[in-house]
Amino acid sequence: MGELFYYWFYPLSVLLFYLLVLKVVDFLWWRPRKIELHFAKQGIRGPPYRFFIGNIKEIVGLMLKASSHPMPLSHNILPRVLSFYHHWKKIYGATFLVWFGPTPRLTVADPDLIREILGSKSQFYEKNESPALIRQLEGDGLLSLKGEKWAHHRKIINPTFHMENLKMLTPVIGESVVEMVEKWWVMSRDGEVEIDVSVWFQSLTEDVIARMVFGSSYEEGKAVFQLQEQQMVFAAEAYRKVFIPGYRFIPTKRNIRSWKLDKEIKKSLVQLIGRRKEKSGEGKGEGCPKDLLGLMINAGTNNNNNNRAERRSDYPSTMITVQDIVEECKTFFFAGKQTTSNLLTWTTVLLAMHPEWQEVAREEVLEVCGGSRDIPTKDDIAKLKKLGMILNESLRLYPPAIATIRRAKGDVELGGYKIPCGTELLIPILAVHHDPGLWGRDVSEFNPARFAEGVARAARHPMAFIPFGLGARTCIGQNLALLQAKLALALVLQRFSFRLAPTYRHAPTVLMLLYPQYGAPIVFHPLHHDPPPLPPSHPHP
Template identity: 70%
Template sequence: MGGLHYCWMVVALMAVGVGMVRTWAAVWWRPRKMETHFARQGVRGPPYRLFIGNVREIVSLMMQATSRPMSPSHNILPRVLSFYHHWKKIYGRTFLIWFGPTPRLTVADPDLIREIFVSKSECYEKNESHPLVRQLEGDGLLSLKGEKWAHHRRIISPTFHMENLKVLIPAMGQSVVEMVEKWESEASQSGAGEKEVDVSECFQSLTEEIITRTAFGVSFEDGKSIFGLQTQQMLFAAEAFNKVFVPGYRFLPTKRNAETRRLDRDIKKSLVDLIHKRQEKSESGDNVSERNQDLLGRMIAASDRPATGRPCGSPGVAITVQDIVEECKTFFFAGKQTTSNLLTWTTVLLAMHPEWQEAARAEVIRHCGCRAVPTKDSVARLKTMSMILNESLRLYPPAVATIRRAKSDVSLGPYRIPAGMELLIPILAVHHDPRLWGSDATEFNPGRFADGVARAAKHPMSFIPFGLGPRTCIGQNLALLQAKLVLAILLQRFSFRPSPSYKHAPTVLMLLYPQHGAPILFTPLKPCRHSDQHSHLDRSL
C-alpha cells in the first residue's frame, strides 16, 4: 500500500514538474526566443515583462490619452491607438509588442498588407476574438474559418448583392422619414427652431430596425424582439469590456455576468424557436419565394439541401440550426454597429465642415429632389456623397485595427514569420499615414476620392475600412447604401452643426465610437419650390 502511495506521489510531482516547465517555457523561454528571432531581422519593440508583457504600458497610455476630450481635430491616432503612436516613433512602423506572453508584430506597410490579405491570404487566418466579443458577434462569418466559412459565405452573399438590396430602399426610406418628421415637429415646437439630437443613439435605433428587416423580412416583429435582447446584452458586455485586462473577470459570479449569460441563452432559444417556425412554413410550401429573400430564409433553404458535390451532414459543410443562430447574431452585431458608426461620424464631419455639407446637399437636391424619398437610381448617382463616406471611413474607420495569425512558417516581405505568430494591422494608422495620403492626411478632404478609391492614395492598399481579399466585409454594400439614403434625407430637410455640448472624444470599445455621444443641432429647411431648386443649384454649380 505504501508503494502505491509512493508511486502516486511521484506521478503527481512529475505532473507538477511538467506543468512548471511548460509554464516557464510559455512565459519566459518562448518570449525570449521570439525577441531574438525578430531582433536578428532588425525588428525590435518594447521589452517583454514576465507574465504581463506590455499590458501595463498599453493600459497606461490608453487611460492617459482618453482622460479628457481632444480639440476638434481629426488627428485622432495619438488618442485612439496611443500605444502604436508612441512606440512607432521609437521603433518604426514594424515592431514587436506583447499582450501578456503573446507576441504581435505590427504591420502597417501597404506592400506587406497586400501579402497578408491578398497574395498570400491562404497563409493567414483570422485571430480568435476575445470571449466577450465572440459572445456578441456570434460564431458566424466573422469568426468561421476554412471550408465552413467559404460555404456560409456562398450561401449568404446573394443577400448582399446590390440588386437585392435596392428593393429595401422604400422600407428603409420610410423608417428614416418617420424619424426626421418627428425631429421637424419637435424643432418647430421649440423656441429656438432647432432640434438637438445625439445621433450616435438615434442611428443605433434606426440601423437596428433596418438590419432586423434585412435579416428576418416577413418575421420582422419576431426578429425585432430577439435583437432587443441582444442590445441589452451588448450594453452589459460593453461595461464588462472595460475590465478586459482583469484575468477571469467574465467567470466571476457578478450580477452583470449572470445577466449576460441569461440573455445569451434567451437569444439562442428565441432564435431556435423562430427558425423552427419558419422551417415548418417552408415545409408547407407557404410563400417560399418571399421568405427566401431575407437572410434567415436563405440560411433555412440552405439547411434543407446539401452543398454541391457533398452529402448532407458532411463535417464542416452542412448548415445546422445552430449555424443559423450564430449567423443571425453576427449579422445583427456587425451590421448594426458598422453602419451606425459610419452614419454617426459622417454626420459629425458634415456638421464640422459646412462647405462639404452644402456641396452634398446640392447634389442630393439635383438628383433626388427637395423632399422626395430617394430612389435606387438617384442614390446610385450621388458621387459627392460617396467621396464623403469614403473620407469618413478613412478618418474614422469603425474597426481601427485587425489581427491575423500565420497558419505555418511564412515569409512576409523581408521577414520570416513563425507559425502561430499574430500580426496586428493598425488600420487607423495606415489611413492617417502622411507618406501614403500626403501632408493633409489628418484633414477632412473628400476630394481626394474624386478619381476613385484606387487613386486616392499613393498605394492602392492604403484604404482598408472593410478589409481586403477573400474576407472583405460581406455587408459593405448594405452599409454604404443605408448611409447614403439616411444622409440624403437628412440633407434634404435640415442644416446641422455641432451642439455647444459636443465633446470630440473618439474612443475604442470594440469599435470606434464617440465617448461622450454626438449631440448635433438640426435646423429644418424650408421646402424649396421647383424654381428655387434650380436657382440654388445654379449657384452651387
Template identity: 70%
Template structure:
C-alpha cells in the same frame, strides 16, 4: 506507498511549473530573440502580463478627457501604436499577455497578408466573450465552413438585391425624421443625440431587410447584445487566461445569462420564419420573377432545408449542410456587425458634415439637383450621388468602424523578407494606415472628400491605403448595404434639415469594440423650407 504518492504529486507539480515557465517565460524570450535578429523590436515582455499594464494605462490616459476639434485621432484611439511606433518604427512587437502580435502598417505587406499570400493566414481566434457576442459565423469562421456560409449568404448582398431594399430603408428613415420634426422647438430646431437614433434606425433596417422581420422582433436581441458588448469590451483590459471563461465569476455568469436569452429570442424568430418559409407564405423570400429581395434568414433556412432529408421520420444533417445552430450563430453575427458598422458610419458622417458646413452645402446641392421634386431618392438617384459617395468614403477613412484587425499565420511564412513563425498574430492598424501622411499626404488628418474625386484607387499614393472594410476574400460582406444605407439616410436628411454641432458636443472618439463617440454626438438640426434646385433633374 505514501512516499510514492508524494513523489508523484511533487513530480506533477514540477512538470506543471516547468510548463508554465516554458510558456510564460522561455517561449516569449525565444520569440523576442527571433525577431530581434531581423531588426524587429518592441516594448520588453513582462512575465505573464506582457505589455497589458502599459497598454491599459495609455488607453485610460488618452480617453480621460475630450480632445480638440481635430481629426488627428490616432494618438487618442490607438495610443499604444502611436507611442511605440515613434520608438520602434511601424513594424514592432507588442505583447497581450504571453501572446505576441506583430504590427504591420506597410500597404505592400498588408497586400501579401490579405491578397497575394492570403492562403497562409487566417482570422485569429477571438476572445471567448467577443466570440459569444459576435457569433460563430462569417466573422470568425475559417476554412471550408466559412467558404460554404459565404457562398450561401452572398446573394443577400448583391447590389441588384440591395437596390430592391431602398423603399424599405427609406421608410425607416422617414419615420425617424418625422419623429424629429415633432420634437422641433419654435423655429424648427431640435437637438438630437444622433448616435442613439442611428442605432435604433439600423436595428430597424437590419431586422426588416436582412431578416425579413419587424423591429419589434429584433429589439430584444439588440438590447441584450448591447449589454454583452460592454462585458466583452471590459475583457480587453485583462490578460486572457485559458479556462477562465468557465469559472463562475460574476462577469461570466452575466455573459452566460445574456447569451442564453439571445439564443432563446433568436430561436423564436427563426422558428416562426422557418414555418412561414415552409408554407411559402413569406413575402420576403425571393419571388419567381425576382422582384422581392432575398434576405439572410430566408437564405439560411432554405440552405438548411435543402441539406436535410427525411429517413424513417428522422432528420439527418448532411455533412456539407447548414445546421440550426449555424443559423443562430450567423444571425448573432449580422445583428451585431450590421448594426454597429452602419450606425457608426452614419454618426461620424453626420458629425463631419456638422463640423464642415461647406461640404454639407455641396452635398445638399447635389441631392436637390439629382432627386429633383422626388421626396424620396430612388435606387438610380443613389448611384448618381458622387459627392455624397466622396463624403462617405472620407468619413470611413478618418473614422473607420474597425480601427484594427488581426490575422494569424497558419504556417512558417516569409512576409516582405521577414520570417514569421507559425501561430504569430499580425495586427493591422487600419486607423494608422488611413492617417499615414506617407500614403495620404500632409493633409492626412484633414477632412477633404475631394481626394476621392477620381475614385478610391487614385485617392492615395498606394491603392491599398484605404481598407475600411478589410481586403480580399474576407472583406466585409455587408459593406455595400452599409454604404447604401448611409447614402440614402444622409440624402433624405440633407433634403429636410441643415445641421451643426450642438453646444454640448465633446469630441472624443473611443474604441468599444468599434469606434464610437465617448460622450455621444448631439447635433442641432434646423428644418428646411421645401427647396428646389434650379438645375434639378425633373424626371419623376
C-alpha cells in the same frame, strides 16, 4: 503493496510536476525571449516582454490616459484612439513587436505587406480567435468562422447582399429614414432642435438590419435584437475589465444578468427559426428581397435532404444547423448595426464641422433627387458621387474597425521577414489611413476631393484604404452600409441644415468599434416650413 505503489507513484508524480513547471516556464518565459531574439536579429524590436502579462499593463495605461478627457476639434485622432501604437511607433518604427500576455503581435502598416497578408498570400494566415466576451456578443458567425465552414456560410449568405437584392430594399429603407426625419421635424417646431444622432442612427440601422436578417419575421426578430442590445451594455462593462483575470466568470449581478440574456436570446431565436421553418413552404414571390434567415433555413433543409440521400462524407462540415443560424443572426445584428450607425454618426459630425462640404453634398442631392417631397430612388443613389466621396473620407478618418489581426498558420516569410508559426499580425487600419507618407501633408484634414478619381487613386498606394478589409474576408455587408448611409444622408440633407451642438465633446473612443465617447449632439434647422411627407407604404419583405 502500498509501499510498492508509493515507491513508483511518488517519483512519477514529482517528475510530471517538474515537467509541467518546465512547460509553463518555457511558454511564459523562454519561448517569448527566443521570439524577441529572433525578431531582434531582423531589426525588429519593441517594448520588452514582461512575465505572463506581456505589455498589457502599459497598453491599458496608455489607453486610459488617452481617453480620460476630450480632444480638440481635430481629425488627428491616432494618438488618442491607437495610443499604444502611436507611442511605440515613435520609439521602434512602424513595424514593432508587442506582447498581449505571452502572445507576440507584430504590427504591420506597410501596404505591400498588408496586401500579402489579406490578399495574395492569405492562405498562410488565419483570423485570430476573438476574446470570449466579444465572441459571445458577436456570435460564432462569419466574423469568427474559419476554413471550409466559413466559405460554405459565405456562399449561402452572399445573395442577401447582392446589389440587386439590396436595391429592392431601397423603398423600405427610405420609409424608415423618412419616419425618423419626420420626428425630427416635429421636434424642431421652435426653429431648431438638438439631437444625439448616435442614438437615432443606431435605432435606424437596427430596423434595417432586422429586415435584412429576418424578412417577414421582422417584428419578432427586432424584439430579439432588443434583448441583444441590453446584453451589449453588460458586455461593455465586462469588456472594460477584461484585463482582470477571470472577471467574466465572477457571478456579479451584471454578469449573471448577461448570462441570462444570452440564454434568452438563443432560446428566442430557436423558437423564431422553428416558426419560420413551418412557414418555409410558403416561399417568396419574385421581386421580393432575399433575407438571411430564409436563405440559411433553405440551405439547412437542402443539406439535410442531400445527406439523407447521398450520405456525403463532408456532411459534418457543410450542414447548416439551427445553432449555426442563431450565431449568424447574432453576428449580423452586432456587426451590421454598429458599423453602419457609426459611419452615419461620424459622417454627420464631419458635415456639421465642415459646412462648406455639407453645402456641396446638399446641392448634389437636390440636383439629383429633387426637393424634400421627393424620395431618392435606387438610380438616384447611384448618381450621388460627391456624397460617396464624403463617405469614403469619413471611413478614412474614422473607420469603424481601427485594426484587424491575422495569425501565421506556419513559419512564413513576409516581405523578407521570417515570421514564426503562431505569431499574430496586427494591421492598424487607422494608422494606415492617417499615414502622411500615403495620403500627403493634409492627411489629418477632411478633404473628400482626394477620392474624386476613385478609391484606387486617392492615395499613393492602392492598398492604403481598407475600411472594410481586403481579399476574401472583405466585409460582406459593405454595400448595405454604403447604400443605407447614402440614402439616410440624402434624406437628411434635403430637409435640414445642421451644426455641432455647444454640448458636443470630441472624443473618438474604441469599444470593439470606433464610437463617440460622449455621444454626438447635433443642432438641426429645418429648411422648409412644411413637414416632409411620409412615403407611400411599401410591403415589408
